Structure formats: structure tokens, C-alpha cells
Amino acid sequence: MSSQEPIVIVGAGQAGVQIAESLRQEGYGGALLLVGEEPYPPYQRPPLSKKWLFEAGNPASLAIRGAEALLRRRIELRLAARVEHVDSAAAELLLGDGERLRYSGLALATGSLPRPLRVPGAALQGVLYLRGIADSAAIAAAIRRCASERLPVVVIGGGFIGLEVAAGARKLGAEVTVLEGLSRLMSRVTAPVVSEAFERLHRAHGVRFVFDAQVTELRGAPRSAAAPAGAPPSGEQVATVHTADGREFPAGCVVVGIGVAPDDRLAAAAGLACERGVIVDECSRTSEPGIVAAGDCTARRLPDGRLLRLESVQNAVEQGKSAAAALMGRERPFYATPWFWSDQYDVKLQMAGLSHGYDQVIVRGDMAKPAFSAFYLRAARLIAVDSLNRIADHMLAKRLLDNDLSPTAEQIADPAFDLHSLIKQSA
Amino acid sequence: MPRVTYIEPDGRAVTLEVRSGRSLMSAAMDAGLEGIEAQCGGNMACATCHCYVQAPWLERLPPPTQDEQLMLQNVAAEWRENSRLSCQLIMQPELDGITVRFPDRQS
Numbered sequence: 001m002s003s004q005e006p007i008v009i010v011g012a013g014q015a016g017v018q019i020a021e022s023l024r025q026e027g028y029g030g031a032l033l034l035v036g037e038e039p040y041p042p043y044q045r046p047p048l049s050k051k052w053l054f055e056a057g058n059p060a061s062l063a064i065r066g067a068e069a070l071l072r073r074r075i076e077l078r079l080a081a082r083v084e085h086v087d088s089a090a091a092e093l094l095l096g097d098g099e100r101l102r103y104s105g106l107a108l109a110t111g112s113l114p115r116p117l118r119v120p121g122a123a124l125q126g127v128l129y130l131r132g133i134a135d136s137a138a139i140a141a142a143i144r145r146c147a148s149e150r151l152p153v154v155v156i157g158g159g160f161i162g163l164e165v166a167a168g169a170r171k172l173g174a175e176v177t178v179l180e181g182l183s184r185l186m187s188r189v190t191a192p193v194v195s196e197a198f199e200r201l202h203r204a205h206g207v208r209f210v211f212d213a214q215v216t217e218l219r220g221a222p223r224s225a226a227a228p229a230g231a232p233p234s235g236e237q238v239a240t241v242h243t244a245d246g247r248e249f250p251a252g253c254v255v256v257g258i259g260v261a262p263d264d265r266l267a268a269a270a271g272l273a274c275e276r277g278v279i280v281d282e283c284s285r286t287s288e289p290g291i292v293a294a295g296d297c298t299a300r301r302l303p304d305g306r307l308l309r310l311e312s313v314q315n316a317v318e319q320g321k322s323a324a325a326a327l328m329g330r331e332r333p334f335y336a337t338p339w340f341w342s343d344q345y346d347v348k349l350q351m352a353g354l355s356h357g358y359d360q361v362i363v364r365g366d367m368a369k370p371a372f373s374a375f376y377l378r379a380a381r382l383i384a385v386d387s388l389n390r391i392a393d394h395m396l397a398k399r400l401l402d403n404d405l406s407p408t409a410e411q412i413a414d415p416a417f418d419l420h421s422l423i424k425q426s427a
Numbered sequence: 428m429p430r431v432t433y434i435e436p437d438g439r440a441v442t443l444e445v446r447s448g449r450s451l452m453s454a455a456m457d458a459g460l461e462g463i464e465a466q467c468g469g470n471m472a473c474a475t476c477h478c479y480v481q482a483p484w485l486e487r488l489p490p491p492t493q494d495e496q497l498m499l500q501n502v503a504a505e506w507r508e509n510s511r512l513s514c515q516l517i518m519q520p521e522l523d524g525i526t527v528r529f530p531d532r533q534s
Contacts, residue, residue: 025461044468069459313466314473318534336534341472350472391494395474395501420500 005031005102006076007327008093010083010266011109012036013045014313015295017064018320019107019327020075026328030104032075035095038132039080041067046313048136049164050343054171056140059133086270088288105290105327108267108278109320112260112296112311117156121218124238126253130161131260139165140172142253147174151252154178154241156215158185160342161257163198167344169255170205177249178202179213179241181258189351190374191361194386197370201347214244218254260311262297275299277309282333284323292326294319312340337401339394350394353384353401362412365390373397375412382406399423429523433478436462436531445518451527452476452514462529469514471495475533476513477502481526485509488516504530 007023009016012034020034036042043062047053052062070077082096092102114129116122128139146153146169153169155162158180169176184195199209220236241249262277273279273287277299284292295316299307318334325332342349347370358376365372365388373393376384382405385397396419400406405426411417428444433455435441445454455463455476464475471494480488491499491511499510513527 021459021461046470047468064456065459066457069457073459314534317464317466339473341467341470343470348470348472391471392497392500395498399501 005091005104006033007031007105007107008083008101008103009034009107009109010086010093011111011295011297012038012042012077012079013109013111013295013316014042014064015109015111015297015316015320015323016107017042017070017075018317019109019292019294019324020070021065021073022321022324023327024073024075026324026330028324028328032073033078033101034070034075035078035081035083037080037082038134040133041065041070041077041079043133044313045132046341048133049130049161049168053136053140053143053165053168056137062133083266086266086291088270088272088291091290106292107323107327108286108291108293108297109295109316109323110263110266110297112262114256115259115261117215117218117256117258119215119217121220121238122256123235124218124220125235126238126251127218128253128255130165130255130257139253139255140168142255143169143172143174146252147172149252150175152177152250154249154251154254155257156241156254157181157257157259158209158211159188159257159259160186160340162255163202163344164342165255165257166202166207167205170202170207170345174252176206177208177210179210179215179243179249181213181215183211185209189355190386191355191358191376193361193363193367194349194374194388197367197372197388198344198347198349201345201370205345210243210247210249213247215241216244217242218251260296262299262309264297267291267293267297275307277307279307280319282322282335283326283331284319284334285326290327292323294323310338312338314339337398339398347388348391350387350391351384352387352394352397353382355384355386358383360409362409364393364412364415375407377406377409380406380409393419396420396423429518429520431518431522432524432526433460433462434481434526434528435460436529440526447518447520449518450514451478451516451518451525452512454518455513460529462533463513464533465514466534471498471512471514473534474498474502474512477504477533478511478513478516478527478529479507480509480511480516481528482509484522484525484527485511487521487525491515502530503534504532 221239387394467473
């Protein structure tokens with residue numbers, strides 16, 4: 001690798017900053033450039049739909065690492081900057097301001113983009129998506145306006161983002177209706193017993209739910225003269241949400257949380273293999289030598305050939321470490337058990353493993369509180385555990401899954417059985 | 428301002444001024460210390476800000492909550508009697524001079 005040209009990391013989020021830091025830890029001493037589209041240094045995204053949303057915090061409080069620390073490690077930030085094109089044959093990229101930059105190594109950490117709602121009226125004012133700091137601030141402002149004007153907030157999508165925003169909106173005092181396209185909450189990632197617990201929790205806090213809701217159209221109303229100062233001058237404001245069964249829901253604003261899609265545009269245009277994400281191996285290497293990728297933008301090829309897409313901090317951090325090692329010519333595969341978390345009101349949901357394909361769910365704990373865990377088995381082996389206010393179960397589940405240990409269904413169902421004993425036995 | 432000494436996994440000691448009320452995790456992340464990951468940002472969801480509190484500071488700290496104790500049982504590195512999560516250690520003037528060591532791995 002030429003030491004003249006920098007290693008360039010495209011995307012200054014959790015994965016991007018991890019790649020930069022890990023490159024220094026791996027002993028890379030050359031120039032290092034981290035390019036980010038947003039004007040903020042690398043920051044934590046999870047709080048944007050949680051605490052930060054209703055606490056109206058300061059963007060600086062979200063920073064992953066201090067500016068001085070990055071400077072000291074000679075990690076150069078180029079913010080509010082876009083990479084327009086990558087020419088992998090020439091090892092050169094084109095920046096939005098027209099500058100051409102040669103690189104000695106390239107890492108793509110371009111993240112993901114919210115899936116757009118594709119119905120008439122989706123471009124109305126007041127239809128909001130969550131991705132970055134500016135989006136979170138705009139959603140918080142819209143919710144506050146709804147609360148003060150007694151207009152309902154309509155959330156489209158009963159997944160993590162939709163439910164966290166709904167909880168935040170309730171905290172800010174707004175009326176909330178969640179429209180979910182399927183028959184229960186978070187249905188793609190949890191068992192009915194977990195969906196039902198969250199439905200009860202939100203209903204107890206005053207959230208209204210409509211299931212099997214197919215949104216067909218959003219309609220607007222001209223902005224009233226009383227529109228707040230600073231509101232966009234043009235465009236109609238969303239006023240109602242319509243569903244296929246002919247119902248109409250008044251809306252002061254609409255928050256859309258119907259999933260994200262990996263941002264693999266740059267990689268695909270550069271000719272890298274992509275399939276719902278930049279395809280990488282377990283060491284974060286793409287199809288192009290010298291180019292690695294990490295985080296939400298990737299689809300990891302598993303040893304059995306399937307592609308795995310994960311959207312999580314853990315994935316960004318661990319793939320970031322792998323990617324940095326790969327740029328240094330080392331193999332540092334990432335196999336750890338995936339984990340996720342969500343905060344809604346006073347309930348912490350922690351998920352370990354991937355429950356997809358389970359054939360049995362066993363509950364341990366108190367469903368009413370709620371303080372319980374759902375253990376997912378496939379062919380009598382543990383594959384995942386969702387824990388609600390059961391931190392110990394979550395930590396234990398990660399260890400069991402990391403070590404390929406499985407309690408039996410009877411052991412899980414027996415509250416007197418100490419699941420920790422399985423780890424002690426194997427140690 | 429009260430000071431905290433962090434010992435990195437490779438043995439390097441770094442002393443930082445940490446204002447009262449701030450967590451030892453937050454100050455360590457800000458300063459770019461290598462032995463800490465803090466993946467969940469201080470939400471008691473990940474246990475990747477694990478540290479060992481050097482004597483005699485352990486007994487001067489408020490004891491861990493039950494949740495913290497439960498998380499400490501399954502940290503990635505070795506659990507020891509002086510294991511704590513640095514996101515739960517809040518700086519106070521009386522803790523001026525506290526020393527904590529980061530383990531060799533957090534995840």
C-alpha cells in the first residue's frame with residue numbers, strides 16, 4: 001500500500017469511526033480521511049428515536065468520540081461532503097465539490113436509508129422520516145406542535161422506530177395513532193407473546209393501534225395563516241391519512257417508520273457485487289480487492305451461502321473492526337451473536353440471536369409486569385432470546401448462544417432451574 | 428476538577444479531568460481511550476464499558492445496582508470482584524484520583 005495516498009472511509013457514522021479507530025489500533029500510520037454527508041462528527045444514532053427525541057438534547061452530547069481525540073489520532077474529518085463516484089480501477093474517487101482524490105484503501109460505511117412511503121401525498125409537508133439528527137429534531141418539533149395544537153400524530157409502521165417515536169410522542173403529550181400493515185407489532189422480529197406485551201404497554205400509555213392498515217393516500221390542507229414561523233413557505237401540510245378499508249385518520253404530522261434499505265448506490269455504481277446491500281464476507285471484504293465495507297450498508301455472505309443483513313450498533317462496530325483488519329491484510333472474522341435493544345417507556349427490550357425460523361417459544365418470568373424473556377428454539381436448540389426488563393437473561397443468552405449451548409425446553413420452563421449452571425458446566 | 432486515571436489494556440495510564448456528575452464511561456469515550464467501546468452509549472444494554480476499579484476506590488463507590496451486578500456476571504473479559512460498568516460510575520469530588528483499568532476485551 002502506498003503511504004502517500006490516504007485510506008478513505010466513506011460514511012462518518014458508527015461503522016466509519018470504528019474503521020478509523022481500528023486502523024490506528026492495527027498500526028496503520030498513514031493518512032486517514034473520514035468523509036460524512038452530515039455536518040456532525042460521528043454520533044450515536046440509537047438515541048435519536050429514544051431519549052434524545054423527547055429531551056431535545058444538544059447534538060454534541062451524541063458524539064461517539066471527542067473531536068480532539070480524533071485529531072490526536074490523525075483521523076481527518078471531511079463533513080457535509082459527498083462522495084459522488086468511485087473509480088476502483090484507478091483507485092480514485094470524486095467528491096461533491098469536484099475534487100478527485102486517490103486512495104490507497106477504501107472503506108464503505110454508507111449506512112442505510114429509510115424506505116419511502118409510495119402513496120399519493122407522501123411528499124406533503126409534515127410527512128417525516130427518521131435517519132439523522134436533523135430528522136429527529138424535525139420530528140420532535142412536529143410532535144410538540146401537535147401536542148400544543150391538539151392534533152394527532154400518526155405513526156406509520158409498528159416496528160422499533162415507529163414504537164419508539166410513539167412512546168416519545170406520548171411523553172411529549174401528543175395523541176398518537178399507530179397504523180401497522182400487519183396483524184401485530186414488530187412481527188418480523190418477535191413472537192406474538194412479545195408483540196402483545198408491547199401492545200398492552202403502549203395502550204396503557206394511551207396509544208391507539210390500527211392493524212392490517214394499508215395506507216393508500218395522504219391528503220393535505222392548505223397551511224393556515226397561523227402556521228408557525230420558520231415553517232416551509234410552500235406546500236400543503238398533511239391533514240389526513242387514508243387506508244384501503246376507507247377509513248380516514250386526522251394527522252397533525254405523519255412519522256413513517258417502515259424499515260430501511262441499505263445505501264449501496266456508490267458500491268453498485270463502482271461495480272462491486274451488491275444484493276440488498278454491499279456483499280461482504282465474514283472479514284468485511286467486498287468483491288473488489290482493497291475495498292471493504294461495514295455496518296448497515298452491507299449484506300454478509302454466511303458460510304452456508306445465505307446473505308445476512310443486520311442493522312445494529314454491534315454489527316457496525318464488529319464489522320468495522322474486521323474491515324480495518326482486512327485493509328491491513330489480516331483476517332478478523334465476525335461471528336458473535338447479534339444483539340439489539342429498544343427502550344419504550346420503562347421497558348427495556350433486549351434481543352440476542354435471530355429468532356427467524358423458530359418452532360417453539362418458551363416464556364420465563366412475569367408477563368404481567370412485564371419482566372420476562374421469550375426463548376426461541378428451533379429443532380430443540382436455542383436460537384434467540386427476547387428479554388423485557390430481564391437484563392440477566394439477555395446477558396446469559398448472549399453467552400449461551402456464543403458458546404453454542406442450549407438449555408432444554410423443560411429447563412427453560414422451570415423457574416427453579418439455574419440457566420447459568422449450563423455455562424459453569426461447560427467452563 | 429477531579430481526576431481519573433484510566434489504565435489501557437496495554438498498561439498505558441491516561442489521566443483525565445472529569446467534571447462531577449459525568450460518567451467515567453463518557454469521559455473515556457470522549458478522550459478516545461482504546462480499552463472501552465460503550466456500544467449502547469450508557470443505557471445498560473451491552474456491558475462493553477467494563478472496568479476494574481483499583482483499590483482503595485472500590486469501597487468508596489456507591490454499590491452496583493442489581494441490574495449492573497447481573498450484567499457484570501456476563502462481561503466478555505474475566506469478571507473480578509472489582510468489576511464495574513464505567514457508565515454507572517459517576518464522578519464526584521470525593522473520587523478525585525480514582526484509578527480504573529480496562530480489560531483486554533469488551534466484546
